[in-house]
Amino acid sequence: MIITFLGTGCMVPTKERNTAGVLITYKNENILLDCGEGTQRQLIIAGIKPTKITKILISHWHGDHVFGLPGLIQTLGASEYSGKLKIFGPKGTEKKFRNLFENLDIEITIDYDIKDISKEIFFENKEFRLEALNLNHGLPCLGFNFVQKDVRKIIMSKIKKLGIKQGPKIGKLQRGDSIKHKGKIIKSNQVSRIIQGKKITYIADTELCDNCIKLAENADILISESVYDSTHKDKAREYKHLTSRQAGLIANQAGVKKLVLTHFSQRYKNTQSIEEDARTVFDNIICAKDFMKINIT
Ligand SMILES: [Zn+2]
Ligand SMILES: [Zn+2]
Structure with missing residues (x-):
């Protein structure tokens, strides 16, 4: 299983960081978590053919998480995408997706299926399941789990x-x-x-809430937004985001093995203060960079 970080920036991309995008590769599956502007190019730079994507999970409909969708879907159509793309997102996703393409006058030529997620386990096969819980970000917003089954x-x-x-x-x-x-x-x-399956948790934009801890319970890897360090905790509260210390608290309380911080505000030229802030409450931390890969065996 490989996690590829395609975009580790926040609302505004920088030279080093694109907007949100994480890819989980597991056997024949390539599950894209969020699709910020430019995600398809990030995939290409990372050496991953966009046509390999099997599922897209959308956390919420803020631009930095969805502006890459029209370009990516159009590219799949032009590349004779042969699979059936499954797209999942919070309440209102199907309507927003169809309206978006209708307004752009782009015909979707690939075979696809889009669903608003209405239950905790929203996809399951023999090898893994996908789970979602509501987060608090001022609009419908979901956090996700990829849970590999025990073998x-x-x-x-x-x-x-x-x-x-x-x-x-x-x-x-x-x-x-x-x-x-x-x-x-x-x-x-x-x-x-029995070999225990791995669990990857993705916490997209949210303020601190009980579901963050519930979602991340015993995760092997928690990928968490961390827009600000604690010196900007008022801003984090105002915009319903986590500070890096809060991400650390979630990891600590949920019994997570490793915390990967991402989605940093463009105000940070490096992640030193972010990492130090989280480290006051949790040890095993890394700050993600664009194109960073984590191999999970
Ligand atoms: Zn965001
Ligand atoms: Zn957001």
């Missing part, structure tokens, strides 16, 4: 020792069932172990 791994050395041959018996053990072998019952957990 059972057969310990081949034990299988060999017992003399179990490749075939349906191993399939049964893999599914967690017991088998009968040489007159004995072999339980699945005697020859396998």
